[in-house]
Amino acid sequence: MKLLQLLAISAAVLFWIGWSKPASAETTQPNIVFILADDLAWSDLGCYGHPWHRTPHIDQLAHGGMRFTNAYASAPICSASRASLLTGKTTASLGFEFVTKNAPGRQSIDAPTALVAPPLTLNLALDEQTIAERLTGLGYVTAFFGKWHLNQHHGRYLGWSPTHGPAQQGFQVAEEDFGAHPYSWGRKSPMALTEEGQFVEDSMVDRVCRYIRQPHERPFFVMASSFYVHTPVRTPLKWLTDKYDQKIPADAKNRAHRIKYAAFLETLDHHVGQILESIEASGQADETLVVFFSDNGGHPEYTANAPLRGSKWNLYEGGIRVPLIVRWPGHVRPGTESDVPTIGYDLPSTFVHAAGGNIPDGEGHPISLNVANSAKDGDRDLIWHFPYYHPEKGYAKAKPHIGMDDFAVSKTKPHSVIRRGDFKLIWFAEDDRVELYDLAHDLSEQSDLSAAEPKKSAAMKQALLRYLQDHHARMATPR
Numbered sequence: 001m002k003l004l005q006l007l008a009i010s011a012a013v014l015f016w017i018g019w020s021k022p023a024s025a026e027t028t029q030p031n032i033v034f035i036l037a038d039d040l041a042w043s044d045l046g047c048y049g050h051p052w053h054r055t056p057h058i059d060q061l062a063h064g065g066m067r068f069t070n071a072y073a074s075a076p077i078c079s080a081s082r083a084s085l086l087t088g089k090t091t092a093s094l095g096f097e098f099v100t101k102n103a104p105g106r107q108s109i110d111a112p113t114a115l116v117a118p119p120l121t122l123n124l125a126l127d128e129q130t131i132a133e134r135l136t137g138l139g140y141v142t143a144f145f146g147k148w149h150l151n152q153h154h155g156r157y158l159g160w161s162p163t164h165g166p167a168q169q170g171f172q173v174a175e176e177d178f179g180a181h182p183y184s185w186g187r188k189s190p191m192a193l194t195e196e197g198q199f200v201e202d203s204m205v206d207r208v209c210r211y212i213r214q215p216h217e218r219p220f221f222v223m224a225s226s227f228y229v230h231t232p233v234r235t236p237l238k239w240l241t242d243k244y245d246q247k248i249p250a251d252a253k254n255r256a257h258r259i260k261y262a263a264f265l266e267t268l269d270h271h272v273g274q275i276l277e278s279i280e281a282s283g284q285a286d287e288t289l290v291v292f293f294s295d296n297g298g299h300p301e302y303t304a305n306a307p308l309r310g311s312k313w314n315l316y317e318g319g320i321r322v323p324l325i326v327r328w329p330g331h332v333r334p335g336t337e338s339d340v341p342t343i344g345y346d347l348p349s350t351f352v353h354a355a356g357g358n359i360p361d362g363e364g365h366p367i368s369l370n371v372a373n374s375a376k377d378g379d380r381d382l383i384w385h386f387p388y389y390h391p392e393k394g395y396a397k398a399k400p401h402i403g404m405d406d407f408a409v410s411k412t413k414p415h416s417v418i419r420r421g422d423f424k425l426i427w428f429a430e431d432d433r434v435e436l437y438d439l440a441h442d443l444s445e446q447s448d449l450s451a452a453e454p455k456k457s458a459a460m461k462q463a464l465l466r467y468l469q470d471h472h473a474r475m476a477t478p479r
Helices: 002-018 056-063 078-087 131-136 203-213 238-247 255-281 344-354 375-379 454-470
Strands: 031-037 066-068 141-146 173-175 220-225 288-294 324-327 336-338 381-386 415-420 423-428 433-438
Touching: 031 255, 031 344, 056 255, 056 288, 056 324, 078 131, 078 344, 131 141, 131 220, 131 344, 141 203, 203 220, 203 255, 238 255, 255 288, 288 344, 381 454, 415 454, 423 454, 433 454
Parallel strands: 031 220, 031 288, 066 336, 141 173, 141 220
Antiparallel strands: 066 324, 288 324, 381 415, 415 423, 423 433
């Protein structure tokens, strides 16, 4: 019996090692498919415990890889988050903390504010090195499809700039297309679809799938940047809204919006399924690293972020904690889970490391894909910086308090955050006030410990402000 037990343990150890091979220059460079969702909440997916959202393809991706429970976007808003995850820098270092606009200037708020936000950043600077440029230097062909949102709007909302678009930031293939998202509808809505299982063909997703299936002589990096589940949340899939009308409880808050949102989310899942199917069809699934991520937390009027407080546009957990799923056959053990804190600006280093390149000095760390070796990765500080007000229109009428599952837009004021271990400190610029939370015991950020833990609060505040100063962060200033 003891011999059998010893053999079983040895087999288990060998199996674990087999799923934990480190990337190196000697290993085959994987293809990399990076799927970026837009405004997808941490708690939205079935594999993250949502009670009625149906996301079978994303759930299957998680079943075949690693699901991260402490993953964060670099910012609570689109452009800033994307700039950070492309460059491996914090928004404070980049000076890119808000969304791009049509013209330079400052925020125009419809109510008096104590501070003035920094000037708007319109374009990701061309001298910033992106994921695409790093991987091109390692022999990759790089391709971008979908939402860019890192340049001044050109010609139309979200239009790519001929001077600061993906092609100017290192992507050798760059195809602009709204697909079937409502952004592309104009004044005409598509005809309602009533046949169960029928989806509208999405030309942007089709472009991604065609690119993946075509022959490649070199490893490729594909960034599939979805427009879903960003507003406007509208869908022609009547069969799907009818399904959720039957499924969502009658007493659910904001039920009408949530029915449409659930259908919208299942459409995103369908698109992910198409991309995963194209990877299988290419015959290179075993040589392909797939990463699924969201650019920020969920929209407060359409989804419940509980148990997290806050939403898109603020730095409570609901605004920045997001789903992260990684599948890499032979390197990531299927069906595993990691609770190590990681953040969007870790992605460039992660991709470079997987490709066998040297990790440059910077703020991002390669994400550990081996649970057994990842505990030490949770010791570093994570930083967020948001020196703006939100909403710009409707600020006067927005809720004064940022709550949980209140399905309303709240007043967001300039604030910055440091997470150290399980503790998270929020510094509010208007009144130099802090809040401190122990996320291990208070995930919903309901018990402010700043008064009970004055030394810890002071030390973390000092570290945060020192970081902002050392990195020349742009600050909101008094009027």
